[in-house]
Amino acid sequence: MDYKVEELSSVKRKVNVQVPIEEVNAAIAATVALYRKDADIKGFRKGKVPSSIIEGRFKKQIYNEATTDLINLHINEILNEMKLVPLSRIDVDAKELVKGQEFNYSFSFEVAPEFELPEYKGLEVEEEEVEVNKEEVEAVIQRLRERLAEFIIVEEDRxxxxxxxxxxxxxxxxxxxxxxxxxxxxxxxxxxxxxxLPEFEEIVMGLKPGQSGEGEVQLPEDFINKELAGQKVLMKVTLHNIKEKKLPDIDDELAQKAGGYDSIEKLREAIEKSYVATRKELTKSVAQKKLLDELKAKVDFELPESMVKSHIDQKIAELRDKLERQGKSFDSLGKSMEELEKEFRPEAEEIVKSQIFLLAVAQKEELTVKPEELDAQLQKIAYATGQDFATLKNFYEQNNLMIALKDKVLADKAMELIYENAKIKLVPPVKDEEGEEPSKESESEE
Known part of the structure; x- marks a missing residue:
């Protein structure tokens, strides 16, 4: 087997492969032998069927498998010799093996661009100090009250x-x-x-318990059922009962229900601790973005289109899922797929440039990822999405997503290394016009 590499661009390679007749015939014969070993054909003992009969009986499967196996073998050998790791799916342009004929085919893929890394250690960056915002703490307690509220049936006739x-x-x-x-x-x-819909709520609010009513309601243009979108329908409603929300008092009993805390003071302390940790992660993330943006501005390289397209597709899929969860149709956006791809491209390109830069840092620093670290990352994803860990891991493995996950962990490690080696200057939190720290809802509720 001989091959030649074409550099189609700084990130795309095409490999043209030439396979001699001898290797073609050997590949076909090897696959015939495998079929011959297990073939069960009437009139012959297992494993003793003549090769010519095996080839005639299973020709389509044999030639297809022989072609696939030979190409896969070549690709692994060639990539190892080239010391390249494809960033994209490998696209193969090939026909099928023909006995007694030379076999020519090609495959193409994208690779990481080569560029000179700027100095990424010892950079200066400002990071906001974390101060406890009492209003945010009280807001968390109010959300806990809402979550633990009871609905009491209203006895009043209203x-x-x-x-x-x-x-x-x-x-x-x-x-x-x-x-x-x-x-x-x-x-x-x-x-x-x-x-x-407001019109629907008006019908409900016009009833008393035990009563029924009806009224016309115009469905929104983005209603998930396209045939009914924007149309008026008749809604018939029966009201069974009314319930009033009763919020629990802010006391030790609330603390116990909210998380097993001994007192409301202990609950506040836990919320403050969680608030500080959350804010610290936020301010750290902002500082890291400043560092990365500064570094990316110093380099310029071609982006692998497959990576950009993958992130665009992911953004569109997330948008579709969000709309469907809201009961809206994807078509309600009124935008073509081309318009959406153009809209998401700048963000996707920034993500890809960040990842490639950080992976280059990871390679230079010889950072590695252990299997248990990948499992830990999958555990986080499983917890956040409510999926079973084993099922999620199998999905990642079966759909070749483990490499992308490994790259993400490597990129995170590289960013952490840049941050740890930076000169951090703590500055007071930014205040708004009224002198208050901008409100950012705490994600942690104990």
């Missing part, structure tokens, strides 16, 4: 109002016929929180 929870049955009709899928029984919702 109409529901905003803030009340209601238990209802409802069904939608179009041209006198019920609409499939737009129906529920004993459905509980809270009024005034934007969870339902």
């Amino acid at each position: 109409h529901p109002k905003e803030g009340d929870a209601v238990v209802i049955d409802f069904e939608a009709y179009k041209d006198g016929e019920p609409i499939e899928g737009v129906k529920a029984e004993n459905f509980q919702m809270t009024l005034g929180e934007g969870g339902a």
Whole structure:
């Protein structure tokens, strides 16, 4: 086997492979031998069927497998000799082996661009000091109260109002016929929180427990059912009962329910500690971005299009999922796929440039990733998405996602190394016009 490498660009390679007749025939014969070993054909003992019969009986499968196996063998050998690790999927342009004929094919892939790293140690960067914001702590406690609130059935004979929870049955009709899928029984919702269309809530608020009513509701243009989007439907509603929200007092009992704390003071301490840790991660992340942006501005290199396209596709998939969870259709955006790709491209390009730069640092520093570190990263993903760890790991392995995960961990390690070697200057938090620190909702609720 001989091969020649074409440098199509600074990040793309094409390898043209020439396979002599002898190697072609040997590859076919080897695959025939494998089939012959296990073939069970009437009139012959297992393993004793003539090769000519095996080849005639299973010719399509044999030639297909022989071609695939030979190409895979060559690709591994060639990449090892070239000492290259493809960043993209390997695209193969090949026909099928023909006995007694020379075999020519090519494969192409993208590689990381080569560039000179600037000095990335000892850089100066400002980072905001972390101060406890008492209002943020109290806001967390209020969210805990909301989460632990009880809904008490209202005995008073009255109409529901905003803030009340209601238990209802409802069904939608179009041209006198019920609409499939737009129906529920004993459905509980809270009024005034934007969870339902205003016209629908007006129908509910016009009822008392035990009463039924109806009214026209115009569905939004981005309604998930495209056939009904923007149309008026008749909603029939029955109100079963009204519930008022009762918030728990801010006391030791709340602390116990919220996380097993002995007192409300202990709960506040835990929230403050979590708040500080969260803010520290945020200010650190901002400082790291400043460092990385400064470094990226000093280099220029071609970006592998496959990596950019992969991130664009991911952003579009995330957008589609978000819309569907909101009950909206993807078409409701009113944008073509080309427009969306153009919109997400700048962000995708920045992500790819960051990753390539950090991977170059990781390579220079000889950073490595242990299997347990990959497992730890998968555990975090599984926890965040509510998936089973073993199932998620198998998915990553079966879909060739482990390399991308490893690269992410390496990039994170490289960023941490740059940050640890930087000269950090702590500065007071930025205040708004009223002298308050900009409110950033704490993600941690004990």
